[in-house]
Structures are given as C-alpha cells and as structure tokens.
Amino acid sequence: MKPSSEKKARRLARAQNLAIIFLALSSMVLFANLPLFGPLSDRSLLELAQDRVRRESLIASAAPSGAVSFVFPVRMVCTNSFARQGADALTTLSDEFERAGTYLGEAIGSAHNGEPIGQPAFLAALRAEGLYFDFTAPLSSELLEQLLNVSRSDTVPDRIRRLLLSPSGTNAALLYAEDGSGQHYRYFTAVSSPSLTEYLASRGGSSANFAFLLAPAYSELSPYTLILSDPAPRGTLKVVNALSGNEDEFLRRAEFNAHTENRFTESSGTVIVREVSSTLYLRPDGTIEYQGTEAAPGSIYSVPAALPGKPTLLEAASAAQNLALTLLGDSLGDASCYLSAAVQSGSRYEITFDLMSDGTLIRYSDSSHTGSVTIENGCVTAFTFKVRSYTITDSFALMLPFAQAAAIARVWPGAELIVAYVDVGSEEAMPAWIAE
Numbered sequence: 001m002k003p004s005s006e007k008k009a010r011r012l013a014r015a016q017n018l019a020i021i022f023l024a025l026s027s028m029v030l031f032a033n034l035p036l037f038g039p040l041s042d043r044s045l046l047e048l049a050q051d052r053v054r055r056e057s058l059i060a061s062a063a064p065s066g067a068v069s070f071v072f073p074v075r076m077v078c079t080n081s082f083a084r085q086g087a088d089a090l091t092t093l094s095d096e097f098e099r100a101g102t103y104l105g106e107a108i109g110s111a112h113n114g115e116p117i118g119q120p121a122f123l124a125a126l127r128a129e130g131l132y133f134d135f136t137a138p139l140s141s142e143l144l145e146q147l148l149n150v151s152r153s154d155t156v157p158d159r160i161r162r163l164l165l166s167p168s169g170t171n172a173a174l175l176y177a178e179d180g181s182g183q184h185y186r187y188f189t190a191v192s193s194p195s196l197t198e199y200l201a202s203r204g205g206s207s208a209n210f211a212f213l214l215a216p217a218y219s220e221l222s223p224y225t226l227i228l229s230d231p232a233p234r235g236t237l238k239v240v241n242a243l244s245g246n247e248d249e250f251l252r253r254a255e256f257n258a259h260t261e262n263r264f265t266e267s268s269g270t271v272i273v274r275e276v277s278s279t280l281y282l283r284p285d286g287t288i289e290y291q292g293t294e295a296a297p298g299s300i301y302s303v304p305a306a307l308p309g310k311p312t313l314l315e316a317a318s319a320a321q322n323l324a325l326t327l328l329g330d331s332l333g334d335a336s337c338y339l340s341a342a343v344q345s346g347s348r349y350e351i352t353f354d355l356m357s358d359g360t361l362i363r364y365s366d367s368s369h370t371g372s373v374t375i376e377n378g379c380v381t382a383f384t385f386k387v388r389s390y391t392i393t394d395s396f397a398l399m400l401p402f403a404q405a406a407a408i409a410r411v412w413p414g415a416e417l418i419v420a421y422v423d424v425g426s427e428e429a430m431p432a433w434i435a436e
Helices: 003-033 045-062 095-110 119-127 141-148 193-201 247-253 313-328 402-411
Strands: 073-079 084-091 112-117 130-140 159-166 172-178 184-192 206-210 226-228 235-241 263-265 271-274 278-282 287-292 336-345 348-357 360-364 371-376 379-386 388-396 417-423 428-435
Touching (some): 073 095, 084 095, 084 226, 084 417, 095 130, 095 141, 095 159, 095 184, 095 193, 119 159, 119 172, 119 184, 130 141, 130 336, 141 159, 141 313, 172 193, 184 193, 247 313, 313 336, 313 348, 313 379, 348 388, 402 417, 402 428
Antiparallel strands (some): 073 084, 073 130, 130 159, 159 172, 172 184, 206 226, 235 388, 235 428, 263 271, 278 287, 287 379, 336 348, 371 379
C-alpha cells in the first residue's frame, strides 16, 4: 500500500472511532433522560441521580459530626389546574417531601415583605393551585431551618403548623403560613411561579379535598380536615411491653450500673436504681422515669452547646432526641419516635416526643405523650418514656366511613379529623378516626 493510502486509512479509522464514541455518549445521555415506569414514571435516571447528589451534599454540608437529624410526620396536598391530590401518611424522609422540600426550602429562605392575613385569605389561597404542608403540630422554625438546611428571615413565625406555596400572577410565588396560635401570614418569595406550576402539573396521587370545600356537610369540622378518596392501607399494630424482661439492657442504655447495690424493687414491681445525683425508675407498665441534677461531660445527660450551660433550642432539641434514640434504640419495632414539641422558658426546655408507624401517628387513649425530656442549665434533669414495641400485622381493621366519623365529631366544633393508631394499653392498636 502506498504511504498516502495508509494515511487516508488511518484518518478514516480515527474518524470512525470518534463517531462510535460520540454515538455511545449520545445514547448514554438519551438513556439517562428516558422516563421511568411505575411510581417514578415522571422522572428520569438523570433527575434521580441529580437529586441523590443534591441530598448527599446537603447532608454533608448541613450536619456537623455527631449532629442529630430530625424526622417529622407531614401531610401534603398538591393542587394543580385540573386536580387536587394528597397523602396523610408521609414523613419528611418520604420521596414526596424530599422533592417538594426543594421549593419549600427556597421559599422559607427567601420569604420577605410578610404581612398578617385572616384565615379566609389563607383558605382562598388553598382553593387554588399550590403545594400544602401540614406538620400535624406546631413546629419550631429553628427545627424547620435545620430540616431544610436554610436560614429563615426574621419575619417568619417562631412556630409553624401549616405552609402553602402558591404560584402568583407575577414571577415570584407566594408563601402562606399558619403559626402555632392560628395566626396567618403571607410572604413574597424567590421561588419561580412558572417552575412551581410545572412541578404541580407533574404530580399525581390520591384525590383529596378539604372539609371547607365540601360545606355545609362538614362545616362543623376544622376547615383543614383532609379527606382522601384512596386512604393509605393501615394494618393493625401488635403491641408489647418492651421493658419487661429487658431491664438490665435499658439500665445500660441509660448509663446506669445494672449491678449496683443501690438497686431495689418496690412491692408495686417498680425497679429503682440510685446513683450519686440521679435516680432511675423502671415501672412494670413499661415506663422509664429519670430524675437528676448533674451530668458528666460526654454523657447522654449533658447538652453540648456553643455556650456551655446555655444551649439554644436547636442544641437542646438535638440532645433530647439523641437521648431518646439512645435509650429506645430498636425497641420500638415498626414505630419510630419523633420530636413533637420544644418549649423554652428561660434556661429550661420541655421537649416532648410521640410515635408514628409508616407515617401514621400513634396516639394514647389518655392523650399523653410517649416521652418528655426536661433540660435545665445545659443538662437533662428529668425524662419519662413509655417503652412499647409495635409490629405491623396483615390484619386490616374496618374503620367508620368518614361521613359517620364527621357526624360524631360534631360534638367538638372545629375539631380536625385525622386517622391515627390508638393505643389503649392492650395488645393491639387499631387505626381509627380521632378528633384533634
């Protein structure tokens, strides 16, 4: 072969190789952007990968070593131009919240020009397109900041129960908020209304409605009562006392010496263990109680704080949750513990915990909390926890139709009807309508 012919052959081979590489890369990009099927049918592999990277980077940048992440139950409703869909058994770890949280975080971080409004204005906005969040109980804004990895503006309320992000006629979406006392506010945000509208149009789910949209039939209820056409299936929970027979394990978790001489059992069956400045009570009904005055550095009773002895609400809440998770461990079974309230009074914090199972709240028939922690001057001085283990079964209980439950609830004007597991102290907890 002539030299010139060899050069032409090499150039041709190089061009063919480049073309093959280009086509391979193009096919990979196209494949990554192909929509998936099933629950993720509105998403591509590329979008999922981007979301994963975003979540991992947020976690890496937001949580310092040893930081506690919070998880809360949440109800969500998505209203677009042709449908209203909702879910009442979600948590802030659910995919639905993870995706919507991008918009909510931007809204909380950019909220400005806030003004108080009446409930009618909030409900009017709830009729139209928007993304609605109900945290089931007033949530400290400091905890919401930590959850969304944003810094809120000073005008956002200290506690938030409900949020609504709504497209507006301008390019900027509006944020509506209800605080812990039932006051309502409206803010301008940096969230793009066209982007939000596009997101709302892509959503699907169970058809939903609010009680105020179905008046007068449900006019006696809270207007925010959520009514779903296809509620989440809920199996009965099997319940056992997780403390019984495991007292030594819980003493170890509570950093007490199980073999101390200062341990005795009362006639009631309560085990009492005393140490220098603290006492632990293990009661036969599965309740653990603690009273103390001091905390060794590094113990679960010491509250790490930037200003020693003067923790912020977030620092106190993190320490309380760390104590709850350490003490309860995996003893809850198919239930999980979440922080339901954090109240500050001077240097004292009262922090309460409740339970949920697969996003559905667990309530006690006496309206008590599953746990409470008292923090004073940088250390835990008291706590109480009920240690009960829950297991989801294949048995599904029949619930009252919503209309009948609403008729019964009329004796409590303004009550919000929700579905929760009710623990009456027996070996089963059944899902039921409750009025809050």
